[in-house]
Amino acid sequence: MTTDGRATGLPADDVTAPGWVVPHLREPVRRIGRRTFDFDHRIAVMAIVNRTPDSFHDKGATFALDRAVEAAVRAADLGADWVDIGGVKFAPGPELSAADEIDRVVPVVRQLAGESDVTISVDTFRPEVATAAIAAGASVVNDTTGLSDPRMASVVADSDATIVITHSIAPPRQRLPEPPHYDDVAASVVGFLRERVDRALAAGIPESRIIIDPGHDLNKNTLHTLELTRRLPEVVALGYPVLAAVSNKDFVGESLGRPRGERLSGSLAVATVSAMLGARIVRMHDVLESVDAMRMVEATLGWREPVEVRHNT
Template sequence: MTLKLGRHSFADDATLMMAIVNRTPDSFYDKGATWAEDKAFERVVQVVDEGAEIVDIGGIKAAPGVFIDPDEEKGRVVDFVARVRDAFPGLVISVDTWRAEVGAAVCEAGADVLNDAWGGADPGLVDVAASYGAAIICTHTGGVTPRTRPFRIEYDDVVKSAVADTIAYAERAVLAGVARESVVIDPAHDFGKNTFHSLELTRRLDEMVATGWPVLVSLSNKDFVGESLDLPVGERLTGTLAATAVCALAGARIYRVHEVVETRQTVDMVNTIAGRRLPQRAIRGLA
């Protein structure tokens, strides 16, 4: 099925890089490097140059912290979305928000995708996506409250839970009027999960792909990588790319990333090995 992300359509076999752009002073990886609007815009220019098809703009860090009300969140992202829309008509703009009120404002400003990292915490978000013709990312969090860390959460089977919850969310979005080709599911590594859960989701990602819904993975520099290798933020790229390779082999379609170039190469190499993509230019042994 063709993937339709707002104004933009992609073929069945396309893999997409979604570059993270934080309009936050405190996100875990960049620690406010793109908090200033011009710095965030420079980041957009850079990731577009690196080949990202999507930017995912967020105004609130995922981890607990200072309360950001909807007006403050809109102040961080809405005008910025409009600026990016104006500068890059061909770019898919996603906004990382769980709030319907914020979703409506960014769609007015030109957003194509609502990335609901908190798994439907605001039930009105799907209605906003439907009314604006936007795509929606349906994540699995196990039902936790936004911006909380997991604490002793257990699942009978985390993959079955992720499949069941994201499918239910996806169907709810379709019932609300979101186009079926504009719904993406995301197991949401580390959200409502310990490291063992995220590792199992990675290992069994094919079960999510088998649902038929396009799968997004957000692995980049996360704690499950850090804990697996006992490495701090800043030293997790190799581990991230290894997890990326496993997800690519299983058939993930969208990769939410800090490092665009490295992830694109990893995904392309895996898909070439898998026979889903031609070598770019092969002559060795053939001439």
């Protein structure tokens, strides 16, 4: 780590030294949709809207179209920097065709784009869904399978969209045949992400449109995810903005002994730790609390002026 706290490509013991990690990003200033992000001085909050009947967190609360649009607009009003819209959960479940997934996500994307300048992403591994969502106003494709379908890279390359490349190792929506094992979880994740970034670059996606996600809990147990979080600077050292999707996940629940619905405090804690260790986007369910937490991180680092200064003045 350099004296100014920037993560370098040094060995793990150096990059994980105590303190704040300010990543040395290849392209820190990004125009994503209708908003500009300076990731040298910003921790973006990605809100989550799942138009699914079986979401692990909200249990279908935003499955109806009007509820999904309402939740997306409200998230933007509460200060979310962007909204991630999904039509199929990551975990195994009933098969859904690409056409049905499009019917779920595209109307939400289109209506949100008409009501807000918030950055919009679509959570999908299917190129057909990505194409339709981009045409409707999405500017990010959040592929939690890390370009498992080679056509996805071409779809993004042929657009102005940004790609989020996530580490996961099982085929889309399938379980691993046995519990996941890693000799070195952080090294495995970094190697996977480096290879998939190379795949994206070869397809013509520029560095300025690549974000990476280590995939908290995705084909990983709680011990894997906790270690990966501690070693997040090794992912950050790749030089691309890192997204930490930590909200309400099972590693939070298992760490604290909290069921779903009681994981807000733990989620905010690990989002803050992730930001301290170099993440520049956090994907969160509880928008207001998460926005406040990240704005406080920015204020503490001196990136943001306080709203007011009256105490002891």
